[in-house]
Structures are given as C-alpha cells and as structure tokens.
Amino acid sequence: MKKLLLTCLVALGFASASFAxxxxxxxxxxxxxxxxxxxxKKRVTTYLDRIDGVQTVAINTRRGETTVKFxxxxxxxxxxxxxxxxxxxDADDIPANEESYKRLPKTCKKFEDGGGHPKPKAPAPAEQ
Incomplete structure (x- = not known):
C-alpha cells in the first residue's frame, strides 16, 4: 500500500512539474x-534578439509584415x-526613430529620401 501511495505521489510530482x-x-x-x-531583415532581427522573451522572428518582405513569437x-x-x-x-503605429533611420544604409532608406527601396506602385485605376 505504501509503494502504491509513493508511486502516485511521484507521478503527481512529475505531472505538476511538467505543467509548471x-x-x-x-x-x-x-x-x-x-x-x-x-x-x-538582419538589422531588425538583431534588435529583436536583444529583447528577453522573444522566441522567433519571421519577416515577410512581400507582405510588409513581421511575425514575432514571444x-x-x-x-x-x-x-x-x-x-x-x-x-x-516603422512598426504599425510607431514611426521609425529619426536618428536610427538616418544611420541606415542608403539601400535601406525609403525612395522619397533618396534610398534604394523601390517607389511604391500607384494603385491601378478602377475599370468602369
């Protein structure tokens, strides 16, 4: 009987430890x-890796979206x-830090600021 009780207590201890x-x-x-x-992507990933609790970072450049698991x-x-x-x-509603933006290489800056990123395409006119 004591062995059964001890076994149950050990199993309960392992189960509670795994949930913790x-x-x-x-x-x-x-x-x-x-x-x-x-x-x-490399620059942003480096900054996010410094934050305690960030587990994964996935950046989709075509969608202009960053997925972060934390x-x-x-x-x-x-x-x-x-x-x-x-x-x-820029990140959602928070604009880029001006000093950090100025330090970006020219290839990473916006087109309107003389950077290498492509100019955003104008939406196609709606057909009537």
Whole structure:
C-alpha cells in the first residue's frame, strides 16, 4: 500500500512539474512596410534578439509584415514595436526613430529620401 501511495505521489510530482514549465507565449503580426531587403531583415532581427522573451522572428518582405513569437511574461508587443522603430523602421503605429533611420544604409532608406527601396506602385485605376 505504501509503494502504491509513493508511486502516485511521484507521478503527481512529475505531472505538476511538467505543467509548471509551460510559459505563456503569444504571436503578434506587426506591419513593417519599409523592411524590403536582407540587410533590413538582419538589422531588425538583431534588435529583436536583444529583447528577453522573444522566441522567433519571421519577416515577410512581400507582405510588409513581421511575425514575432514571444513570452508574454517577459516582454510585450509595445516593447517589440519600439525595438523595431529603434532599428530605423516603422512598426504599425510607431514611426521609425529619426536618428536610427538616418544611420541606415542608403539601400535601406525609403525612395522619397533618396534610398534604394523601390517607389511604391500607384494603385491601378478602377475599370468602369
């Protein structure tokens, strides 16, 4: 009887320990329309890797979207957006930090600022 009770207690201990390891993580999609090349991606990824709690970063340059998976106990979405802005790029409603934007290589700047990014295409006129 004692062995059965001891076995149950050990199993319960392992089960509760495994549940304690689960950390609440979130995934956020952030609009980053200015990230259009590999240098831009590398710069933003470097800034985001410095934040405690960021697990993965995936940047889709065609959609102008950055997907970040992070531990919500350690960081939040606003801190992540601020880090992207501090790297010199717009992040949703937070504009790029001006000083950081000035330090970007010419190839990573917006077209209207003399940069190498392509000029945004005008929407096609609607057919009637």
């Amino acid at each position: 390891q689960v950390k609440p993580s979130q995934t956020a999609k952030i609009k980053t329309p200015n990230i259009l090349c590999e240098d831009c 531990v919500s106990d350690r960081t939040n979405i606003e801190e992540i957006k601020t880090a992207i802005a501090n790297s010199g790029f």
